[in-house]
Amino acid sequence: MPRLAVPLTEAQVRALEPRDTRYCVADGNGLVIEIMTTGTKIWRFRYTLNGKRQPLATIGDYRMISLRVARAKAQKYAEMVAQGISPVATARRDRGAESKADIxxxxxxxxxxxxxxxxxxxxxxxxxxxxxxxxxxxxxxxxxxxxxxxxxxxxxxxxxxxxxxxxxxxxxxxxxxxxxxxxxxxxxxxxxxxxxxxxxxxxFDSRTRVLSGDEIGAMFRSIDASNIRRPLKLALHLLVLTMVRKSDLVESTWAEFNLDKAMWTIPAARLKKDRDQRVPLSQQAVSMLRELDHAKASRKFVFPSVRGDDRPIAKSTLNQAVKALGLDVEHFVLHDFRRTATAHLRKLMQPSDALDQNTATTPGHIAQGASAENAAKQRWVMQRWADFVDAQIEGTRRGSTSTP
Missing domain, CATH: 1.10.150.130 (Tyrosine recombinase, N-terminal domain)
Structure with missing residues (x-):
């Protein structure tokens, strides 16, 4: 049985260097890239028709055609061959449609x-x-x-x-x-x-960067439509919904959550503080955590490393995921989520809803010894914030969405 080709990546294609003689590297499904002695790289299609190996059909210059597009064309040509049709004429027309991109x-x-x-x-x-x-x-x-x-x-x-x-x-x-x-x-x-x-x-002053409602919506629509791993998508959503520090989230363990009571208790030892931090969870946050729990990849960590479930993802993982998406949000860092939440909540609150000064500074965290009334108000704040974020993602407006 012939050995299957290992699919190439764009980085691997870019790294291919010329040799004394030209050579081909296979991507699979008949697609190969030929590296000329001059360094030029040409996509070609290898196929057999009527039981006979045919000359390579030229797809085009790598400078003009990405790996993704070359694969799509190879798939089209493979379907033609399966019907007993030579793809040569079609490939020639396709190449003619590729204009020289010097302008x-x-x-x-x-x-x-x-x-x-x-x-x-x-x-x-x-x-x-x-x-x-x-x-x-x-x-x-x-x-x-x-x-x-x-x-x-x-x-x-x-x-x-x-x-x-x-x-x-x-x-x-x-x-x-x-x-x-x-x-x-x-x-x-x-x-x-x-x-x-x-x-x-x-x-921009990094200490005052606040995402607008439109930026929040655009960001999470891009995240949802991306191909990053589902747990990382949920982690980014939870980071904005819970308003905690990035390290608090990525290092969280299942033992800290009581989903039935919609409460997350971050232990003082992990925070390096003298008291636990209690974070009430919105309905949306609970739903996301239940999804993670259902597909649990680790008995201990909510976001385990793909290299093993005995440790959480690295603190830089979420930053790298956001950077890879190329999100169209200038001068943004993940820590801006907390400042963004605080700024929008101040505008969302009516004067009669105003929280006390200490609570308003760190919304969503129930202070130790807080009264039942203040605890209930914090839960209401977290739900109000989650609903606001949902509205931005949906492109609608619920209540005031004016931005600071």
């Missing part, structure tokens, strides 16, 4: 069609909007290698003149990611946006 507008379309295909709808929408509204009208006609840092600064300055410094920074980042993609495909040799400092466009 930025063409390169941007290639980027959107290949690199953006696996991203969330929200992420694709905001990326295309930045390109269509400000980037391509200004420099879309230019050669890729002719674009300079001054061109990027001019675009950002025009956006800032409209009173939108955050959008200017977002647009700079879109161009930066576009050129990173083009460099990886050897269509560009330098990144004009990379040399434009972010602080020269917009600055």
């Amino acid at each position: 930025l507008r063409e390169a941007a379309e290639l980027y959107l069609a290949t690199e953006m295909a696996g991203k969330s709808e929200e992420y694709r929408r905001t990326t295309r909007r930045a390109l269509d509204k400000d980037v391509l009208p200004a420099i879309g006609h230019m050669q890729i290698k002719a674009v300079t840092a001054d061109d990027i600064v001019a675009i950002c300055d025009r956006i800032k003149s409209r009173g939108s410094p955050k959008m200017a920074l977002h647009t700079r980042n879109v161009v930066k990611r576009l050129y990173e993609y083009l460099i990886a495909r050897q269509l560009a040799s330098s990144n004009p946006a990379e040399v434009v400092p972010a602080r020269s466009i917009a600055t």
Whole structure:
């Protein structure tokens, strides 16, 4: 039985180096990539028709066609072969449809069609909007290698003149990611946006960063639509719903939760404090924890490491997951969830609902010895916050959604 090819990754394809003679590396399902002595990489399709091995059908240049698109084409050609049809003519037409991406507008379309295909709808929408509204009208006609840092600064300055410094920074980042993609495909040799400092466009005080309602919704819609592991999606949701520190969540154990009473008690020893911390759980948080409990991967940890259930995930895991998603939220760190919750809750509360000063500073945590009335109010706060977050994700508005 022939040995099955191990599927390639984009990183592996980029790392393939030329040799004295050209060679092929298989991805599977007939797809191979041929590395020429010049370093050029060509996708080809290997197949047998009517019992005879046929010459390789050319799919196209790797610089123009991503691994994902090449696989899709190989699958299409394999289906044709299964019907007894040669894919050669179709492959030739497909190659003719691939325009040479030496003009930025063409390169941007290639980027959107290949690199953006696996991203969330929200992420694709905001990326295309930045390109269509400000980037391509200004420099879309230019050669890729002719674009300079001054061109990027001019675009950002025009956006800032409209009173939108955050959008200017977002647009700079879109161009930066576009050129990173083009460099990886050897269509560009330098990144004009990379040399434009972010602080020269917009600055934010990290101690006052608060996500708007729209940003909360966009973020979690992107997370939900992503392909990261389900437990990590739930962890990010729970981080915003419970308003705890990241380390408190990722190191949590099942013994700390009483889901029937909707209560999480973080022991003082783990907090390195002199008293336990009690966190009431919203209905949404309980539902997520029950899902994790049902698919329990560890008897001890709620979020066990994939390397073994005797330890939790690393503290950096959630940061890495968010970074990998390329979320369209500028100057955001996970700790901003706590500040965001506090800011929105202050606006959501009516004067008659106001909590005492100490409680309002750390919403959602029941102080030791708190009265039954204050404990009930904290539960109500947590549920109000969870409902608000749900409303942002759904794109609707329940009550006041004004942002600080």
